[in-house]
Amino acid sequence: MKINFTKMHGIGNDYVYVDGFKQIVEDPNAFSEFVSDRHFGIGSDGLVMILPSEHADFKMRMFNADGSEGKMCGNAIRCVGKYVYEAGYTDQTHISVETLSGLKYLTLITEGSSVVYVEVDMGKAILVPKDIPVESELERFINQPIHIEDKEYLVTCVSMGNPHAVIFCDDVDTLPLETIGPKFEFNPLFPERINTEFVQVIDETTLKMRVWERGSGETFACGTGACASAVASVLNGYCKKGAEITVKLLGGDLKITYEENETVLMKGTATKVFDGIIEY
Numbered sequence: 001m002k003i004n005f006t007k008m009h010g011i012g013n014d015y016v017y018v019d020g021f022k023q024i025v026e027d028p029n030a031f032s033e034f035v036s037d038r039h040f041g042i043g044s045d046g047l048v049m050i051l052p053s054e055h056a057d058f059k060m061r062m063f064n065a066d067g068s069e070g071k072m073c074g075n076a077i078r079c080v081g082k083y084v085y086e087a088g089y090t091d092q093t094h095i096s097v098e099t100l101s102g103l104k105y106l107t108l109i110t111e112g113s114s115v116v117y118v119e120v121d122m123g124k125a126i127l128v129p130k131d132i133p134v135e136s137e138l139e140r141f142i143n144q145p146i147h148i149e150d151k152e153y154l155v156t157c158v159s160m161g162n163p164h165a166v167i168f169c170d171d172v173d174t175l176p177l178e179t180i181g182p183k184f185e186f187n188p189l190f191p192e193r194i195n196t197e198f199v200q201v202i203d204e205t206t207l208k209m210r211v212w213e214r215g216s217g218e219t220f221a222c223g224t225g226a227c228a229s230a231v232a233s234v235l236n237g238y239c240k241k242g243a244e245i246t247v248k249l250l251g252g253d254l255k256i257t258y259e260e261n262e263t264v265l266m267k268g269t270a271t272k273v274f275d276g277i278i279e280y
Contacts, residue, residue: 005275005278006276007275009220010268010270011075011221013251015044015045017048032063042276046076048076049063055098056097057090057096059098064213070215074223078223078269079272081097082118086272093108099161107121119267122227122263122264123263124261126158127141127157134157135189144156146187156235160264164224165197168199168236172208175210195213195222195225196211197225198210204240206246209247211225223268227266230258242258242259245258
């Protein structure tokens with residue numbers, strides 16, 4: 001069968017988007033694994049299905065490159081906002097999107113008929129270990145030691161609808177991420193695996209970050225990871241609540257604000273690359 005798709009990215013975090021209003025993908029898990037292959041498929045960090053919703057304006061399902069379904073992706077949801085507006089599914093600049101981690105609310109910033117930025121209300125950061133989840137009896141998992149092979153890492157765990165482990169370090173550029181990333185991802189401390197962010201604090205409003213995403217490996221950007229890193233930077237005293245924090249990723253910058261009420265706002269670009277048809 002032939003499937004129409006749109007390739008989009010949020011600062012380099014690229015997904016294949018399929019319009020579920022027009023076509024059905026019977027097995028999105030397998031299809032995601034197929035299209036994500038950068039040699040034999042389209043090439044992406046995963047698949048996003050844009051669907052009708054009974055609870056919101058739209059529904060998003062996202063799948064990682066290994067075929068596993070994720071609960072939420074901050075970069076992908078910005079692209080969903082751009083897609084539905086520019087495809088004419090809505091003329092509203094404030095929309096809601098249903099995800100597996102709950103309803104998310106988007107503000108679309110437009111120029112003419114194009115969406116240039118999207119701000120996402122990501123909801124409140126989840127800090128209780130059993131809800132992240134992390135195998136810990138602590139009230140919060142902040143700056144706690146984890147041993148990976150012979151090295152100790154101080155880790156702060158946050159969920160933004162999906163689980164994140166944030167580690168602060170002096171230099172993110174020289175990290176052997178392909179070696180240590182999987183060891184965090186599959187550590188038994190994290191029953192649902194974990195996304196791992198390595199963060200270098202530039203100043204109190206600027207962070208530099210690399211990310212190892214569960215199911216996808218290192219990616220150019222991770223929106224929920226940037227949010228988790230901003231939250232962790234506040235919890236560890238590097239940044240302040242209420243201040244806009246620039247998180248610098250391999251693919252570009254995101255603007256994150258950790259509000260006084262623990263709600264997290266994320267602002268960034270969404271970019272369409274091309275439309276296509278793939279035989280599957």
